[in-house]
Amino acid sequence: MTRSEETVVSLENVGVEFSNASLFQTLRGDREVVKAVDDVSLDIRENEVIVLVGESGCGKTTFGKTAVGLQRPTSGSVKYRGQDIWDAKDGNGDVTIPFPEIRKSLQIIHQDPGSSLNPNRTILNSLSVPLKEQYPQIGTEEREERIYKLLEYVGMKPASSYASRYPHQLSGGEQQRIALGRALLMNPDLILADEAVSALDVSLRIEMMDLMHDLQREFNTSYLNISHDLANAYYFAEKVGGRIGIMYLGKLVEIGPAEEIIRNPRHPYTRVLRWATPVMDPDSITEESDEPPIRQIDIPDPKNPPSGCRFHTRCPEARETCVNRVPQLTQTGETIESGVACFRRDERDEYWQSDEIA
Amino acid sequence: MTIRKTQRPTARKNQHELLLEVRNASVSFDMDRGTSKVLDDVSIDIYRDEIIGVVGESGSGKSMFASALLDAVVEPGVLSGEVIYHPPDGEPYNIRKLSDRDLKRFRWEEISMVFQGAMDSFNPTMTIGEHFEETLYAHDYELEAGMEHGRTLLKDLYLDPDRVLESYPHQLSGGMAQRALIALSLLLKPNVLVMDEPTAALDLLMQRSITSLLSKLHEEYDITIVFITHDLPLVADLADRLAVMYAFQFVEVGPCHDVLKDAAHPYTRALLKAVPNLAAALDEMQPIEGDSPDPVDVPIGCSYHSRCPLANEQCVETQPAFRNVSDRHRAACHHWSEAREVLPYTLSNETPEVMFDDAK
Numbered sequence: 001m002t003r004s005e006e007t008v009v010s011l012e013n014v015g016v017e018f019s020n021a022s023l024f025q026t027l028r029g030d031r032e033v034v035k036a037v038d039d040v041s042l043d044i045r046e047n048e049v050i051v052l053v054g055e056s057g058c059g060k061t062t063f064g065k066t067a068v069g070l071q072r073p074t075s076g077s078v079k080y081r082g083q084d085i086w087d088a089k090d091g092n093g094d095v096t097i098p099f100p101e102i103r104k105s106l107q108i109i110h111q112d113p114g115s116s117l118n119p120n121r122t123i124l125n126s127l128s129v130p131l132k133e134q135y136p137q138i139g140t141e142e143r144e145e146r147i148y149k150l151l152e153y154v155g156m157k158p159a160s161s162y163a164s165r166y167p168h169q170l171s172g173g174e175q176q177r178i179a180l181g182r183a184l185l186m187n188p189d190l191i192l193a194d195e196a197v198s199a200l201d202v203s204l205r206i207e208m209m210d211l212m213h214d215l216q217r218e219f220n221t222s223y224l225n226i227s228h229d230l231a232n233a234y235y236f237a238e239k240v241g242g243r244i245g246i247m248y249l250g251k252l253v254e255i256g257p258a259e260e261i262i263r264n265p266r267h268p269y270t271r272v273l274r275w276a277t278p279v280m281d282p283d284s285i286t287e288e289s290d291e292p293p294i295r296q297i298d299i300p301d302p303k304n305p306p307s308g309c310r311f312h313t314r315c316p317e318a319r320e321t322c323v324n325r326v327p328q329l330t331q332t333g334e335t336i337e338s339g340v341a342c343f344r345r346d347e348r349d350e351y352w353q354s355d356e357i358a
Numbered sequence: 359m360t361i362r363k364t365q366r367p368t369a370r371k372n373q374h375e376l377l378l379e380v381r382n383a384s385v386s387f388d389m390d391r392g393t394s395k396v397l398d399d400v401s402i403d404i405y406r407d408e409i410i411g412v413v414g415e416s417g418s419g420k421s422m423f424a425s426a427l428l429d430a431v432v433e434p435g436v437l438s439g440e441v442i443y444h445p446p447d448g449e450p451y452n453i454r455k456l457s458d459r460d461l462k463r464f465r466w467e468e469i470s471m472v473f474q475g476a477m478d479s480f481n482p483t484m485t486i487g488e489h490f491e492e493t494l495y496a497h498d499y500e501l502e503a504g505m506e507h508g509r510t511l512l513k514d515l516y517l518d519p520d521r522v523l524e525s526y527p528h529q530l531s532g533g534m535a536q537r538a539l540i541a542l543s544l545l546l547k548p549n550v551l552v553m554d555e556p557t558a559a560l561d562l563l564m565q566r567s568i569t570s571l572l573s574k575l576h577e578e579y580d581i582t583i584v585f586i587t588h589d590l591p592l593v594a595d596l597a598d599r600l601a602v603m604y605a606f607q608f609v610e611v612g613p614c615h616d617v618l619k620d621a622a623h624p625y626t627r628a629l630l631k632a633v634p635n636l637a638a639a640l641d642e643m644q645p646i647e648g649d650s651p652d653p654v655d656v657p658i659g660c661s662y663h664s665r666c667p668l669a670n671e672q673c674v675e676t677q678p679a680f681r682n683v684s685d686r687h688r689a690a691c692h693h694w695s696e697a698r699e700v701l702p703y704t705l706s707n708e709t710p711e712v713m714f715d716d717a718k
Contacts, residue, residue, distance in 0.1 A: 055561045056532070172416075201415045201588050203632045207645030228561045231591070231634040239640050262636055276566040278591035280635045281706035282615040297516045297567045298534060 007081070008189045008222055009044045009067050009106070014076035016062050034303050036062040038250040039076070041329075044190060044222055049242030051225040051233040051258075053273060057302050059250040060226045061194055067224055068106035068192045080105065080189075104134055107183035111195040113175035117167040123151075123178055124163035130185055146185075153218065154181040155211060173204045177211070184215060190222045197232055209236050216240065230277040234262050243337060246270050249302055249310040252329055256338030266332065266340040268293075268315045309342070312357075317344060321354035376444050377550065377582055378404040378427065383439035385422045385431050394653040396435070397422040398606040404550075406446075409576055409583040411593030411614065413629075414603030415650060420586045423603070424554045427584065428465055429453050443468065446549065466497060470543040474555035476535035480527040486538050487523030493545055504545065511541040514578070515571055533564035537571070544579065552584045557592065569596045590633055594618055599686075602626045605651045605661035611680075612687030618705065620698065622689035624666045627701045637706035660692070668693040668700055 016037040025031055036059040044050060044067065052060040065071035066078055069085040078085045083097040110116040117126055127147045131138070138146075144163075151159035154177040167175055176196060183191050193212070197205045209232070216223065223242075227233045230244075237244050237258035244262075245255040246269060254267040265271045272294050294314045300306055306313045312322040321343065329341040343351035385397035397419045404410055414420040422431065431437040437454070444450040445468065456464055465471070473479050480489060494504040509519040515537040522530065522538055530538060536556065543551060557565040573596060576583055585593055593600065593614075600617040602610040602625065610623040621627045628646045635643065648665035651657060660678050663669040672692050680688040691697065 055563055202590060202634075203415055203588075203629055203646055205634055206632050206643050209634075210645065228563075229634075230562065231636050234636055235634040235640060235643065273563060274636075276563040277636055278566065278594055279637065279706075280591050280594050280618060280630070280633065281637055282594070282618050283706070292567050292570060294563075297564070298531060 006046045007043045008046055008048075009224075010079045010082075011040065011042045011044075011063075011067055012077050012079075014040050014063070014066055014073045014078060016059070016066055016071060017074045032303060035250050035305070036302070037066065037073070040247075040250075040252045041076075042067070042245065042252065042255075044224060046189070046222060047216065047220060048222045049216070049225070049237050049240050050223070050245060051227055051237045051242065052245045052247055053227055053230055053233050054247035055228065055299050057249075057299060058247045059302075060247045063247065064192045064194060064224055064226050065108075068108055068190060069102060070108065104186045105189040106192070107186055107188040107190070108192045109176075109179045109183050109194065109196045112199060113172065113179040114167060116179055117175060119167055122164055122166055123170075126167075126178075127163075127182055127185060130182065134186060150181045150185060151178075153184070153215060154178070156181075173200055173208065176200060176208060180212065180215070184219055184221070187219060188221055190224060193223055193225045195226055195228070197236075198227060198229060205232060206235065209239075212236070213240055230262070230273050234258050238262075246273065249300065249305050251310060251341065253311065253342070254340045255329070256332065256340075260338060266345065267311075267342050268317045268344075269311050272314075318357050319351055319354035320357060321349075321351050323357070375406040376403055376450075377406040378444070379440070379442040379450075380404075380423075380426065381440040381442065383423070383426045383437065383441065385419075385426060385435050385437050387435050389654065392654040395656065396606055396653050397426060397437075398656065399439075400426075400607060401439075402601060402608060402611060404582065404584065406444075406549075407576075407580055407582055408598045409573070409585060409596055410599045410601060411597030412584060412586040412601045412603060413588070413590050413593060415588055417650060417653075418603045419606035419653075420588075420603050421554050422606075424471065424552050424584070424586050427550075427552050428469055428471055429456075429461060430465070430471070463497065466493065466543075466548060467546045468548055469550040469552060470546070470548040471552040471554065472540055472543045472556045474558045476532070476539040477527055479539055480535065482527055485524055485526055486530070486542075489542055490523065490545060493542065497546055499546065507547070508541060508545050511544050511575075512538065514575060515541055516567075517541070533560055533568070536560060536564075537568065540568070540572075540575075544575065544581070547579070548581070550582045550584065552586070554586045555588070556585070558587070558589075565592060569593075572596065590629060591635065602629070605656055606653060607661065608690070609662065610687075610689040610691075612683065612689075616684065616687045622683040622687065622694040622697060623662075623691045624668055624693070624697050624701055625662045626689075627697055627703055628665075630705065631701075631703045635705065638704060639707050642704060642707075660690075668696055 014037055017033050017035050019031050019033045040063060054060045062071060066073050072086055080102045085102055087093055088095045088097060088099040088102055124147060128143055131143050147163060148159035151162055156162040156177055197208045200208055225236055233244050242258055243255060244258045246253050248269050254270045265274050275293050293316050296314045300313055308324045309322040309327050312318040327341040327343050329339040330345060332338045332340050343349045380400060380402050383397055383400045384395060387394045412420050425431045426437055427441060441453045442450050443453050453464060490508045494501055512519040512522055517534060517537055527535055557568050587593055597614045600614045601608050604625045610626045621630060631644050632646050651661050657663060659675050660673040663673040678690045678692045680690050681694060683689055683694060
């Protein structure tokens with residue numbers, strides 16, 4: 001399958017801030033603001049697979065939700081096929097693609113499939129809702145027909161038997177298949193899968209990811225996956241020639257083709273994640289690999305992120321200059337497909353003259 | 359930095375000395391549709407100073423095994439069989455025959471347990487420090503010396519004792535709470551630490567940091583660790599031995615290296631192929647077809663036969679006993695010797711040399 005160059009969703013300098021301030025606190029001026037996402041740009045193209053990897057609290061879920069129009073950014077823009085999503089929603093300017101169509105084209109699969117399905121509804125019932133909403137003209141029979149066909153697509157046969165069950169009568173893997181099916185029902189352009197496989201048993205993950213790949217070919221969708229596990233991310237992205245993006249405290253610190261990220265990680269943080277991914281082959285386990293290549297195990301408080309490069313407090317390579325200057329994501333390859341935000345990239349950077357702090 | 363190819367330094371002096379013997383342990387629950395056997399006649403030996411990884415899918419009975427080790431199966435589950443503990447000094451005894459008082463002392467002081475989800479293990483209305491004090495008090499330990507040891511343990515786990523002891527559980531991150539729980543479990547200097555998915559729900563980086571801290575604690579305090587998880591790669595470079603569970607029984611037990619490199623049971627081989635792994639080729643990875651059996655209705659013969667490509671009549675009819683693959687490596691399969699040929703797998707297609715060269 002060749003990937004088209006057409007961009008589905010384009011995020012430009014996106015920032016998302018949350019504040020817990022009450023009116024009183026705002027007036028007194030002690031608003032606590034968390035910058036969950038800080039100045040991140042990313043283009044997601046047709047049929048593309050991108051996996052975002054990072055620790056909890058790094059902003060990957062917030063960023064993902066911004067990409068599918070579920071979270072309004074506080075700065076920057078999110079465009080679906082050239083149309084600003086929030087302008088469409090607010091009716092600002094010339095709206096070329098109406099918001100309901102955008103909403104339909106961008107779908108999500110939640111981390112916990114069990115709680116994303118209504119326990120009081122049969123699968124058929126749950127899946128009928130979005131169809132009724134989006135295609136009020138089609139009749140009951142055709143609707144059921146479509147649902148059964150879809151259930152078969154996601155490997156749930158006999159479809160009519162599964163359709164009549166309630167969520168608690170399904171295993172975790174089956175629930176996740178339903179969630180995937182529900183997202184595909186709208187024939188979307190992009191699906192955000194938030195830790196869609198990490199809740200499954202290790203032995204079921206490959207099967208789920210293979211299914212997602214098969215359906216991608218069938219439905220021509222792009223995936224934006226979120227994962228904390230580099231091994232899963234690698235399998236999911238590399239198998240279909242996708243990219244992996246690494247996030248740290250609200251920043252995209254490295255992005256590139258999956259193979260490149262795994263075999264030749266450039267950002268010190270990517271290397272830390274690489275270290276954290278267990279090696280299965282006992283012959284390649286080394287003594288050195290026991291010691292974490294970070295200076296601090298715990299992630300800093302996102303409410304009060306470190307100055308300069310946000311990773312400098314844990315980075316084994318940090319120097320004085322990292323405390324004050326913020327590295328920008330710069331292109332590493334021929335195309336804009338890859339980039340890294342670290343001063344070590346540039347041989348002439350003042351980093352190399354700066355004093356080590358690690 | 360260069361990477362040296364070294365074997366894990368495993369052979370410690372005590373590693374063949376028995377510590378726990380589990381004999382014919384079963385756990386059953388009575389249900390409307392029949393008796394559900396969630397641990398089925400399990401026997402295994404655990405040796406002093408080893409780290410044994412118990413691996414199995416969800417619902418394979420591994421948590422029941424953990425509870426059985428402490429005679430802590432919750433009602434209405436019924437445990438049968440024996441768990442014999444060999445204390446460092448003194449005669450071995452069956453913990454199932456202990457009085458309530460002795461059992462209470464046995465737990466925490468001889469064996470302690472860490473569950474998954476530290477947040478649920480702590481009392482949300484008490485500070486971490488109060489948990490430590492309460493534990494010392496309940497077991498009549500001297501408070502000052504005990505707290506001193508607690509602080510050392512917290513420091514060993516890269517936590518700031520002053521800050522953590524004053525905090526309530528919700529004031530700590532998931533990774534910090536889990537580490538504080540590990541420190542608490544080691545407070546009374548137990549000989550054995552049983553950990554049931556101690557790192558589930560944490561980030562990979564935190565998981566790895568915890569396992570590397572555990573191997574340090576293991577060296578420093580001579581603790582035997584039973585590490586129970588569904589995540590095979592996580593224990594792969596921590597454990598000395600691996601015990602693989604399938605359908606409420608152990609199907610393969612052996613040195614970690616041998617089980618990973620050349621597993622004897624077809625299930626273990628399939629599992630190793632099914633796990634996403636950075637070093638292996640992508641098309642090597644294959645899911646395991648089919649489902650695990652229902653605990654109410656486990657097949658008479660080999661419980662894996664319906665999913666096993668090697669299965670024949672014998673597997674349908676007779677349950678395989680453990681066979682010796684090598685001196686310390688055993689597998690419960692009629693056809694273990696053929697598995698290698700019929701079900702090949704490779705864990706690594708490359709040497710991971712490139713990863714720590716300087717950035718460019």
